[in-house]
Amino acid sequence: MSLSVEYPDQGSPSFPPGFQWGVATASFQVEGATQERGASIWDSFCRLPGRILDGSSGQVACDHYHRFPEDVAMMVELGLSAYRFSIAWPRVLPLGYGRVNTVGLDFYDRLIDALCAAGIQPVPTLYHWDLPQALSDAGGWLSRDTAERFGDYARLVVDRFGDRVPRWITLNEPFVHMAFGYAFGVHAPGQALMLDALPVAHHQLLAHARASEVLRAAGHEVLLTNNCTPVSPVDDAPDTVAAAAAYDTLHNRLFLDPLLLGEYPDLSAYADPETGRTPLDRVIRDGDLAALRGSVDALGVNYYNPTLAAAPAPGDALPFALPDYTELFPETPLTGFGWPVVPDGLHALLTSLRDRYGPALPPVHITENGCSYPGEPDANGVVADPDRVAYLDGHLRALAEAIADGVDVRGYYAWSLLDNFEWAQGYTQRFGLVHVDFATQARTPKESFFWYRDAIARARG
Ligand code: IFM
Numbered sequence: 001m002s003l004s005v006e007y008p009d010q011g012s013p014s015f016p017p018g019f020q021w022g023v024a025t026a027s028f029q030v031e032g033a034t035q036e037r038g039a040s041i042w043d044s045f046c047r048l049p050g051r052i053l054d055g056s057s058g059q060v061a062c063d064h065y066h067r068f069p070e071d072v073a074m075m076v077e078l079g080l081s082a083y084r085f086s087i088a089w090p091r092v093l094p095l096g097y098g099r100v101n102t103v104g105l106d107f108y109d110r111l112i113d114a115l116c117a118a119g120i121q122p123v124p125t126l127y128h129w130d131l132p133q134a135l136s137d138a139g140g141w142l143s144r145d146t147a148e149r150f151g152d153y154a155r156l157v158v159d160r161f162g163d164r165v166p167r168w169i170t171l172n173e174p175f176v177h178m179a180f181g182y183a184f185g186v187h188a189p190g191q192a193l194m195l196d197a198l199p200v201a202h203h204q205l206l207a208h209a210r211a212s213e214v215l216r217a218a219g220h221e222v223l224l225t226n227n228c229t230p231v232s233p234v235d236d237a238p239d240t241v242a243a244a245a246a247y248d249t250l251h252n253r254l255f256l257d258p259l260l261l262g263e264y265p266d267l268s269a270y271a272d273p274e275t276g277r278t279p280l281d282r283v284i285r286d287g288d289l290a291a292l293r294g295s296v297d298a299l300g301v302n303y304y305n306p307t308l309a310a311a312p313a314p315g316d317a318l319p320f321a322l323p324d325y326t327e328l329f330p331e332t333p334l335t336g337f338g339w340p341v342v343p344d345g346l347h348a349l350l351t352s353l354r355d356r357y358g359p360a361l362p363p364v365h366i367t368e369n370g371c372s373y374p375g376e377p378d379a380n381g382v383v384a385d386p387d388r389v390a391y392l393d394g395h396l397r398a399l400a401e402a403i404a405d406g407v408d409v410r411g412y413y414a415w416s417l418l419d420n421f422e423w424a425q426g427y428t429q430r431f432g433l434v435h436v437d438f439a440t441q442a443r444t445p446k447e448s449f450f451w452y453r454d455a456i457a458r459a460r461g
Contacts, residue, residue, distance in 0.1 A: 012458045013400030020082045020121070020411030021456045023075065023433065024368050026128035026172065027088035028058045029420040033065035037104055038094025040130040041140070041181075045188035054426035062418045063441050065107060070443065071417060072114045074434060078449065079456045082121040084367055084413045085111070086128035086172065089153055096132030097149045105160055112164050123413075124161070125169040125225065126154060126211060129177050129188070136189050141182065141200040144283065151210030162218050169300050169367065170211045173227040174204040175251050186424055194317060195270055198280040201254050202288070208259075209291040216297075225300025225367045226255045229307045230349040234323060239311035242269070243320040247309045256353075260360040262293025269319040298410065299361070301353075302368035303395075306345035335371040335391070337429050343394030350402035350409065363408045369395050370415035372422065372429035375446065383435045383446035392452060414452060418443070 028042050034057075046057035064071055075083055089096060091104035108124075115122045127150070135146055158168070171177075177187070178200040185192030212222045229251055233244035246269035253265040270278045308328060310321040325340040326332060333341045346369070353361055371391045377383050392414065403409050419432035427438055433449040436442070 010397075012455070013397045015400060015459045016403065016410075018410075019459065020365070021078075021459070022080050022082035022084055022123065022411060022413035023078070023417040024084035024413040024415050025064065025086075025417055025420065026125070027086045027091070028061070028128070028130040029416075029422070030062040030064040030085075030418055031088065031091075032058065032060040032063045033107075034059050036065070036091070036107075037088055037101060038090035038096075039133040040088065040090045041133055041136045041188035042130050044133055044136075045190055048190065051186075051190065052424055052426045054428050056421065056426040058421050060438075060441075061421050062436050062438075064418070067441065067443075068111050069114060072111075072118055072120070074443065074445065074449075075115075075120055075417070076118050077445075078433075078453045079460075080120050082123050082411060082413070083115055083417075084123040084125065084169070086125040086130075087157055088130050089127060090130065090132040092157060093132065093153055094134075096135035096146075097152060100156065105157075108157075108161060112161055116164050121167065122161075122165050123167050123169065124157070124165060125172050126150070126157065127170065127207070128172040129181070131189070140189055141177070141203045144203055144206065147203050147207035147210055150207035151214055154211035154214045158215055158218050158220065162220060165220070167221045167223065167298075168211075168215050169223045169225050170208040170215075171204055172225050172300075172367075173302060174201060174208075174224075174255055176227050177204065179250075180424075196279050198267075198270070198278055199283040202280055202283050205255065205258055205292055206288060209288075209295045212295040213291075221297045222295065223298045223300045223365060223367070224255075224259060224296050225302055226252070227302045227304070227368075228252050228256075228349055228353070229303070229305065230345050230352055231307045231309055234308050234310045234328060237311070240309070243311045244309035246270070246319040247307065247322070251307070256299070256357070258289060258292040259294075259296050259299075260357050260362075262289050264289075296362055298363045298365055299353075300365050300367035301349070302415070303346045303349055303366060304369065304371075305339045306342050306348065333387070335387075336373040337371075337425075339371070341371065341391055341394070343391075343398040345398075346395050347398040347402045347405075350399075350407040351405055354405075354407045361408075363410045365411040365413070366399060366409060367411075367413050368415040369412065370431050372431045374430060375435065377435060377444045381444055383444055385446045385448045388433075388446065388448040389451045392448060392455070396455060 112122045180187035182197035182200045231248040233240040416431045419430040419436040422429040435444040
């Protein structure tokens with residue numbers, strides 16, 4: 001297709017030579033073909049009445065399992081240098097350990113071969129929330145054993161794909177998985193344990209460390225991706241500032257401090273007032289933090305929006321409140337999901353990571369950034385999505401500014417290539433550069449697709 005889209009004419013942002021341009025997807029959100037793999041916690045969660053907004057599941061999703069050649073062809077048209085996808089653990093190990101599903105391994109083999117043939121680097125994530133149901137039944141991320149199983153799973157896939165895959169991401173967004181899946185119960189596995197979910201953070205990090213050892217021993221580059229947000233207090237009252245620090249600790253530092261500094265942040269805001277301990281203290285063993293320290297070669301950052309924090313109301317279970325962004329900044333545009341569009345937040349986040357971690361901060365890759373907006377093809381097959389173009393343009397400019405300010409960022413992956421299964425929202429939130437008709441599986445590149453193609457070409461000069 002030759003459609004070319006105009007964009008705000010402020011000159012093109014510049015990026016360093018060799019900067020990687022990609023898109024990201026995740027197994028459960030796009031693959032479908034659930035009958036050809038073991039059960040995951042998301043299969044079970046989707047069957048629970050009322051948990052998924054439109055009552056849907058990942059059974060077919062975007063049928064990427066069968067249609068990946070068409071999807072890779074679109075990546076070629078975009079001019080991508082990398083594709084971030086995830087490997088479904090239950091597709092290669094139906095129970096999470098033991099018997100191998102060779103058909104599942106074959107699928108990723110074909111995908112990786114197609115990417116390599118197209119000159120696109122495959123960047124797999126080992127875990128994007130689709131835990132094998134059998135492992136969940138045995139305790140899931142509340143159990144330390146899951147971390148050991150993860151190390152074995154990493155060995156299996158690196159033995160099989162390591163000849164073509166130099167860069168690996170161990171986990172996607174361990175904060176969101178812990179908070180939504182185990183603390184609040186709005187994602188699989190649907191547990192609402194509140195602070196008793198904290199061990200999930202440690203076991204995920206330990207799993208990352210086990211996989212990192214395996215991957216590094218085979219000479220590979222290792223990343224962990226977290227969802228990161230810059231947190232600001234809504235005013236400068238001491239209680240508000242303390243609440244913002246407590247939220248920042250939970251969302252960002254709980255995951256990054258152990259990896260980059262080899263220690264957990266001060267969690268006293270979450271401690272039992274009588275014992276001074278948190279549920280995390282129960283599960284940390286000697287040697288764990290040493291295994292975590294320095295276990296990433298680069299950091300994956302997913303950025304969507306900033307967070308405002310306020311002091312909690314008396315009697316609240318958590319030491320912070322999260323007011324609606326638009327109450328304070330009613331002019332801020334919102335995505336279809338209702339998330340505030342704040343490109344400067346990406347600049348603020350990256351420079352604050354640089355300031356916080358100094359030389360301990362490794363190179364960064366923006367492993368997800370994007371927005372959902374509704375939108376259907378018109379009679380001519382055009383999907384006009386100017387809001388997404390503005391979102392991407394603003395965020396790429398903010399990113400270029402952070403790079404100019406000295407943050408070492410090596411790549412950017414738009415979320416997502418395709419409209420897909422957006423977890424508890426089902427198919428109601430469309431994040432894709434490509435529209436998917438879920439009844440026919442027809443793919444229609446949106447205007448933002450052509451804009452991104454042209455932005456990549458301009459950035460490469
Ligand atoms: O769709 C998700 C993805 O799976 C993880 N990061 C945020 C995206 C948008 O909500």
